[in-house]
Amino acid sequence: MKKLSKISGLLIIALIFASFTSCKKEQSRATGWRYNDEKNGGVEKVPYQEQETGPGLVFIEGGTFVMGIAEQDVMYDWNSSPRRVTVASFYMDETEVTNQFWRDYMAWLEKVYVVNDLKVVWDNALPDENVWRDRLGFRETETEYYYRHPAYNDYPVVGVSWLQCVNYAAWRTDRVNEQILKDEGVIEWAPAAGPEDYFSTDAYLTYDYSYNSDKQVYNITTQDYRQVKMEDGVLLPRYRLPTEAEWEYAAYGLLGNTVGERVLERKVYPWNGHHFRVDNNKYQGDIPANVRRGRGDYMGLATHLNDAGYGPVEVISYWPNDYGLWNMAGNVSEWVLDVYRQTTNETVNELNPFRGNYYETKQLLEDGTVAERDSIGKIPMVPVSDFKNDRRRNYRQADNKNYLDGDWATLLEAEAWTGTTPSESTDRMYRKTDKTFSLVGDNARVYKGGSWKDIQYWAAPGHRRYLDEDESTDYIGFRCAMARVGSQVKGK
Numbered sequence: 001m002k003k004l005s006k007i008s009g010l011l012i013i014a015l016i017f018a019s020f021t022s023c024k025k026e027q028s029r030a031t032g033w034r035y036n037d038e039k040n041g042g043v044e045k046v047p048y049q050e051q052e053t054g055p056g057l058v059f060i061e062g063g064t065f066v067m068g069i070a071e072q073d074v075m076y077d078w079n080s081s082p083r084r085v086t087v088a089s090f091y092m093d094e095t096e097v098t099n100q101f102w103r104d105y106m107a108w109l110e111k112v113y114v115v116n117d118l119k120v121v122w123d124n125a126l127p128d129e130n131v132w133r134d135r136l137g138f139r140e141t142e143t144e145y146y147y148r149h150p151a152y153n154d155y156p157v158v159g160v161s162w163l164q165c166v167n168y169a170a171w172r173t174d175r176v177n178e179q180i181l182k183d184e185g186v187i188e189w190a191p192a193a194g195p196e197d198y199f200s201t202d203a204y205l206t207y208d209y210s211y212n213s214d215k216q217v218y219n220i221t222t223q224d225y226r227q228v229k230m231e232d233g234v235l236l237p238r239y240r241l242p243t244e245a246e247w248e249y250a251a252y253g254l255l256g257n258t259v260g261e262r263v264l265e266r267k268v269y270p271w272n273g274h275h276f277r278v279d280n281n282k283y284q285g286d287i288p289a290n291v292r293r294g295r296g297d298y299m300g301l302a303t304h305l306n307d308a309g310y311g312p313v314e315v316i317s318y319w320p321n322d323y324g325l326w327n328m329a330g331n332v333s334e335w336v337l338d339v340y341r342q343t344t345n346e347t348v349n350e351l352n353p354f355r356g357n358y359y360e361t362k363q364l365l366e367d368g369t370v371a372e373r374d375s376i377g378k379i380p381m382v383p384v385s386d387f388k389n390d391r392r393r394n395y396r397q398a399d400n401k402n403y404l405d406g407d408w409a410t411l412l413e414a415e416a417w418t419g420t421t422p423s424e425s426t427d428r429m430y431r432k433t434d435k436t437f438s439l440v441g442d443n444a445r446v447y448k449g450g451s452w453k454d455i456q457y458w459a460a461p462g463h464r465r466y467l468d469e470d471e472s473t474d475y476i477g478f479r480c481a482m483a484r485v486g487s488q489v490k491g492k
Contacts, residue, residue: 048233051485053091054176058324059490060250062089067248068345069462070268079342080464085350087249089488092242093479095315095326096156099147102127105168116194121376125167127159131474142311154314156332156477162445162469165335165478169239172480177201177235186228195377201235202379206370241337242481243354247448251328251461253321268460270321270328276456288319289330290452291459311452329459332477333451340444340466359384443469451475
């Protein structure tokens with residue numbers, strides 16, 4: 001990844017003074033004070049162009065689209081009714097996360113935790129290699145070799161739960177931001193740091209960090225050097241799982257079927273048309289995704305292996321969609337961020353729809369300082385609802401995970417969800433109930449897209465399925481996403 005000095009304009013001392021000189025005459029339109037002048041208030045204004053694209057990501061320009069199924073609901077799930085929504089611009093992994101990427105993660109966990117007698121953290125992150133086993137099928141080749149053998153380096157990792165994927169995304173955020181600060185000379189490399197002092201983006205922004213003071217950001221008010229702040233525009237936003245709406249929007253790739261603001265043909269799959277076979281003369285009749293063609297047919301006929309994948313294949317295979325994303329119709333299904341509810345499409349917001357909000361804040365000590373990192377290096381967090389005097393309306397309204405889900409028990413016992421006082425309603429917004437009203441609970445997470453194991457019906461991005469967040473399979477993987485800050489159009 002190229003260096004981000006053009007964004008910050010402050011990390012290297014030479015650029016600091018250059019930026020101060022270039023904008024020394026710029027004044028605040030609110031106060032008239034000159035920016036970046038220690039003799040005139042010392043107010044900093046950091047030059048900023050736009051967000052850099054993080055490693056592995058592709059820019060997805062947002063917009064409006066019809067979310068939901070575009071064909072007959074032959075399963076009669078009635079859980080994905082069409083609805084027009086808008087998704088803000090964001091970034092998404094070009095490919096599914098691979099076995100090699102996951103082994104990078106495991107190697108880091110081993111250095112930080114195993115050597116410090118916390119092997120359980122490493123153990124909990126291991127993919128479940130036994131997901132391949134089947135009572136009446138021979139899958140020992142995959143069980144023994146799929147995750148570990150270099151022949152499968154660039155194949156999508158499977159056997160990982162939703163919870164494991166969320167932890168991976170958090171780890172990736174820290175490693176990318178650590179590399180950025182290291183490349184800029186802001187921090188020194190510490191690959192063998194222990195659980196309490198490894199680099200964490202949140203910890204770096206919260207506590208005083210051990211750093212190389214010669215290459216810090218110059219503070220014009222104190223005429224000293226300080227740590228990088230979020231206000232400097234250097235650190236990237238978090239890697240995370242995409243929301244269901246983001247994933248579906250990105251999968252359709254609504255670029256090749258539009259003229260101006262008109263969608264000429266609604267897509268069923270990530271390519272144009274309503275057919276699952278390619279109509280291109282050179283590849284006519286081929287299937288452009290790794291799916292099961294029919295009963296007993298996973299890869300085609302010898303001498304003409306249609307998709308050549310009896311299981312997962314390399315993540316860069318077949319044809320990318322119009323956003324440049326690979327395997328959005330097949331190969332492996334993918335976890336997304338949302339909690340599953342049957343009626344989600346009918347109830348969530350029209351702008352950036354999502355179900356599963358759970359708001360936390362850093363735990364504070366009696367003196368108002370943030371509590372120290374715990375034994376595995378995490379900053380202790382507490383639910384926002386612990387602050388009983390919070391009067392914000394958006395924290396006193398409906399529970400995005402439970403309230404009005406549409407199941408009969410919720411409707412019959414609405415008082416148990418809404419509460420009788422504002423404070424009780426606030427609690428309900430953030431905390432799981434101690435009663436179970438439905439077979440689908442808050443630990444059921446959505447996964448999207450078809451897989452090598454599915455028939456083509458599931459390759460349509462509008463379909464949705466779910467699985468408990470702590471379970472894993474041989475056909476579910478994932479890819480990461482990142483928010484786009486500022487302009488919704490890249491390069492403007």
